[in-house]
Amino acid sequence: xxxxxxxxxxxxxxDSVLPLLVYAASALIGLIGIAYMAGTATSNAKLTLxxxxxxxxxxxxxxxxxxxxxxxxxxxxxxxxxxxxxFDMPAAAGDPDIYAAANGYLLDAAIYSHxxxxxxxxxxxxxxxxxxxxxxMCDLATGRIxxxxxxxxxxxxQQPLGGxxxxxxxxxxxxxxxxxxxxxxxxxxxxxxxxxKGFVFLFLPLGVFMRSMPYMRSFGSLLVALAISFLLIYPxxxxxxxxxxxxxxxxxxxxxxxxxPMSGYDERRYDDMVNGGDMIAMSTLGEEYVWHCYxxxxxxxxSGDSKENLPGAIGFASNAFVAAVFFPSVALLATIAxxxxxxxxxxxxxxxxxxxxxx
Amino acid sequence: MxxxxxxxxxxxxxxxxxxxxxxxxxxxxxxxxLLGAIYILGMGFGISELQMTAKExxxxxxxxxxxxxxxxxxxxxxxxxxxxxxxxxxATLQEAARASIDxxxxxxxxxxxxxxxxxxxxAIEGSKASSCSILGMGYSVSGCGSYTMLxxxxxxxxxxxxxxxxxxxxxxxxxxxxxxFAFPFLLPLGIVLRTFKFTRGAGGLxxxxxxSLHILLPIGLIFNDMLGATFLxxxxxxxxxxxxPYKAVPQSVSLSCNPGDTGPDNxxxxxxxxxxxxxxxRVYLFxxxxxxTLGPVLALLMMSTGLxxxxxLAGAEVDVSAISRFV
Numbered sequence: 001x002x003x004x005x006x007x008x009x010x011x012x013x014x015d016s017v018l019p020l021l022v023y024a025a026s027a028l029i030g031l032i033g034i035a036y037m038a039g040t041a042t043s044n045a046k047l048t049l050x051x052x053x054x055x056x057x058x059x060x061x062x063x064x065x066x067x068x069x070x071x072x073x074x075x076x077x078x079x080x081x082x083x084x085x086x087f088d089m090p091a092a093a094g095d096p097d098i099y100a101a102a103n104g105y106l107l108d109a110a111i112y113s114h115x116x117x118x119x120x121x122x123x124x125x126x127x128x129x130x131x132x133x134x135x136x137m138c139d140l141a142t143g144r145i146x147x148x149x150x151x152x153x154x155x156x157x158q159q160p161l162g163g164x165x166x167x168x169x170x171x172x173x174x175x176x177x178x179x180x181x182x183x184x185x186x187x188x189x190x191x192x193x194x195x196x197k198g199f200v201f202l203f204l205p206l207g208v209f210m211r212s213m214p215y216m217r218s219f220g221s222l223l224v225a226l227a228i229s230f231l232l233i234y235p236x237x238x239x240x241x242x243x244x245x246x247x248x249x250x251x252x253x254x255x256x257x258x259x260x261p262m263s264g265y266d267e268r269r270y271d272d273m274v275n276g277g278d279m280i281a282m283s284t285l286g287e288e289y290v291w292h293c294y295x296x297x298x299x300x301x302x303s304g305d306s307k308e309n310l311p312g313a314i315g316f317a318s319n320a321f322v323a324a325v326f327f328p329s330v331a332l333l334a335t336i337a338x339x340x341x342x343x344x345x346x347x348x349x350x351x352x353x354x355x356x357x358x359x
Numbered sequence: 360m361x362x363x364x365x366x367x368x369x370x371x372x373x374x375x376x377x378x379x380x381x382x383x384x385x386x387x388x389x390x391x392x393l394l395g396a397i398y399i400l401g402m403g404f405g406i407s408e409l410q411m412t413a414k415e416x417x418x419x420x421x422x423x424x425x426x427x428x429x430x431x432x433x434x435x436x437x438x439x440x441x442x443x444x445x446x447x448x449x450a451t452l453q454e455a456a457r458a459s460i461d462x463x464x465x466x467x468x469x470x471x472x473x474x475x476x477x478x479x480x481x482a483i484e485g486s487k488a489s490s491c492s493i494l495g496m497g498y499s500v501s502g503c504g505s506y507t508m509l510x511x512x513x514x515x516x517x518x519x520x521x522x523x524x525x526x527x528x529x530x531x532x533x534x535x536x537x538x539x540f541a542f543p544f545l546l547p548l549g550i551v552l553r554t555f556k557f558t559r560g561a562g563g564l565x566x567x568x569x570x571s572l573h574i575l576l577p578i579g580l581i582f583n584d585m586l587g588a589t590f591l592x593x594x595x596x597x598x599x600x601x602x603x604p605y606k607a608v609p610q611s612v613s614l615s616c617n618p619g620d621t622g623p624d625n626x627x628x629x630x631x632x633x634x635x636x637x638x639x640x641r642v643y644l645f646x647x648x649x650x651x652t653l654g655p656v657l658a659l660l661m662m663s664t665g666l667x668x669x670x671x672l673a674g675a676e677v678d679v680s681a682i683s684r685f686v
Contacts (some may be wrong), residue, residue, distance in 0.1 A: 067557070087544045131482075139491075152493035156618055159486035163479025165514040166471070170521025177525070233561050240548065240565070244540050247532070311468050314521055315528030322532050330568065330679070337670075337677040338560035345556060 004099045004196050005076035017201040021065065024205035028058055028212050054212040060346070061208040064224055068204070071232055075099060084243055092242065099196065102238035105245060106189045109324040112249040113182040115256050116320035119313045120178050122265040124171040126294035126308075127164040133290055135160050144286055160287040167310055174317035181317070185324035188332070192238070195230045203227040211346070218343075225342040229335045237331035248323045257316055260307040264297060383427050386547035390420050390554040416554055423550055423566070426672075430570065453538045456577030459584050460534065463650045464527045470643055471520045473609055474513060480614045481509040481632065489618035503616040505629035512636065516643075523651035530580065530655045533662075537572040545569035553673060563673030567666050575665040579658025587649050605645040610635050 032051050039047030075098035081091045096104055138146020138155035148154035194200070203223040211220030245251040256262055278300055281289060288302060298304030394413045401409030449455035485506030490499040546569035552562030591602050612635045616625050663679050670677040 087547065089544065136490075152491070152497065154491040154493070154497070155489075157486075157488045157490065158483055160483060162486045163475070163482035165482065165510050166475050166478040166517030166520070169514040169517035170524070173518055173521050174525060228557060233558070236558075237561060237564075240545070243544065244536060247535050247539055311464075311471070311524050311528075314524045315531075318525040318528040319532050322529055330564070333679060334561055334564040334677050337564070338557075341560045342557060 004072075005097055009198065012198055013201065017198070017204065020202070020205040021208065024209040025058070025062065028054075028209055032058065032212065050214075057212050057217075058208070061211050061220075061224065064228070065204055065208060068228055068231060075232070075235070080239060080242060083239075087243075089243055090246065092245070096242075098239045099235050101242035102235035103189075103192060103196070105238050105242040105249075106185060106192060106328065108242075108245050108249045108251060108255070109320075109328065110182065110185040110189060112255045113178060113185050113320040113324040115262055116313075116316040117175070117178040117182055118262065118267065119256070119258065119265050119316050120171055120175045122267050123308070123310065123313050124168065124175055125267060127167045127171065130161040130291065130294065131159065131164045131168070133159065133161045133287065135287065144284075161291060170310065170314060174314050177321055178317040181320040181324040184328070188324075188328040191230075191332070192235070195234065200227050200230050217347075221343045221346040222339070224346065225339045228342050229338045233338045234331060234335040237334055238328065241327050241331070248327065250319075257319060258309060258312050260297060260309070264307050383542070383547050383550060386550040387420065387424050387427065390423075390551055391417075393551075393554055394420065412556075416556075419559075420554060423553055423673075426566075427546075427550070430574075452574065452577040452581065453534055456534050456580045457531070457538075459580050459654075460527055460531050463646065463654070464524070464531070466646045467520065467523050467527065467651045470609070470646060471517075471524065474516050474520060474643075477509075477612045477614070477632075477636070478513040478517070480612070481506050481513060484614050484616040485510070487616055487618040500619050500621060502618050502621045502625050505626045506614065506616060506632075508629065509614075509632060509636070512633075519647060523647050526655040527651055530576075530658065533572060533576055537576060541569040541573040545572075549673075559673075560670075560677065563670045564666075564677050566673050567669030567677075570669055571662040571665040575661040576658050579661040580654050583650070583654035583657050587645070587654075590649075591645070604641040607642050609639040609642045612636060612639075 032054050035047055035054075036051035038044070039049075039051060078098055079095045080098065080101040081095045084091055092101070094100075094104075134157060136149075136155055136157045139148025140146060140154075141148075146155055204227050207220045207223030207227065209220070210216040210223060213220070241248060249255055250257050254261060278293070281300065289300060292298075292302060292304060293300040295306050295308040296304030297307050394417050397416075398410055398413035401407065401411075401413060449458055485503050487503045488499060488501035491497045492499075545565045549562045549565030549567075549569060552558040552565060554562070591599075591606055593599050593602070612632045613628070614632045615628060666679045667676065670679075
């Protein structure tokens, strides 16, 4: 990715965007000049007035572009820890600038929501597998040895770990929630990448030109407002969230709110147990042994602390929704709102309420 | 009347400035400094538009400052209310809300454990089958099929309880954010951003988010608790018959099946278990639906409505109806 504050992006800006801006401005000045001369030559007051009005609008557009570029440079210069120190907040690792912090928050949210997905999936897998564990309890048992099966097949079959429908129902809901959270975080990353890749910059020359074309003022204003909002407001609000990452995405505790580290929820449990002894043990040593294979921090056996944490897994998925859906959505809604607000500053009313329905 | 006067007094006279109030004051001072610089620039270069902009923005700042003064008073008053009516050991709205969430969460997870236990027992009993064969001859009987009827309602209960736990954890996280960032960080940042025309929308949103998180979210939970407490223990009554079933302890569900018995006993036991579950329903209802579901929904709706109203007050309305749909 051409980083917005890096030299590659500088080259893209000076080689592509700046020439386009100059072409747009030159064409516009030429057009306004011709219109003014034509108006003066034909004594057409309407045409002269139009030229003068558009000349003022051209200045407004140019000043706007200058302001955007200046603010962007400022955003590149401001380090997030400088803002943190003003508000007496703990310093962030890496001390990124505003644009990198915005990207950093969304990456954090993606990691966090993926971790939530992993924990929920682990529980769901374990409950499903354990539910289908069957046992045949031979009659006349001494401990786990049933003498009733010595000469035939006498006893009771049952699913000793079958009672997980409550947990499975709860986990299914939050599995969906965690998937949505993860997909939304990726979606927001793509929106930011769209901005960072520079395509929004092409709105600027087009906007400057269109704002002075007859009947196209609203369209031009919309393009400039979109550029301002997505280049300044959206990254800034996400950078603000980056400063709250210690709570929002539990950045200080390995992106998990649970006491068991993420490595404890390795979903390849069954793969690990396919070979040899574990499989035989699972078949013969009973349900408690099987349960420990999935939910003991020490693995298969009869002892060890439990890492089964149903409320914790639900809470993790809920937190992921807050971090990856709720807060980035607020940032996007504010950005969309500011498009309308900034367009109004340029004297045009743009109704974007339909777009907000998409969020 | 005295209480109303005391409340008004608290609203108008901000007492005891804490950390966030100082930061907000510093933010306002910073904004004044920035506007002063713009005004001086306008004066120095003879640009009257800049001077006018600075003046116009100064009025906006006065509005913001008044909002903050009102907020300081309002916050003190609401803290006083939460201390009196909410959890007795809480000094602030957030502490009271956190205590309320923790209590409800303990109750909900306790009930969830009880439902899980019943589910486990029903599933084990329902899966039982008896076999006997000697020298290739024998029989196999499954007399516990009636217990499978309990799986569907228990599964639904799991879904509802899961929702309740999820909502409580969401509330807990939002209250954590409110305590750590709403007033010490988001509010002052919002004040500074609101000073400039281009960032007024973002500034207004941050101010609105800070106020909604700090005040409306916890107050929604606390008010719901107050309503619930009044329903459970109506003033002037010792043993209210209406609320009694909602405060009871759930009865234990007795589930036992003999897989070899094809008579009516197993079916009767399963139906008996179903009836006990039905009796227990009202015990679960209050905690699950009123405390753990209605409370968070009310709080979130208050927050999202407040967000929209406050952004509008702050000068740039943000359509947060999309957020309300998350609820």
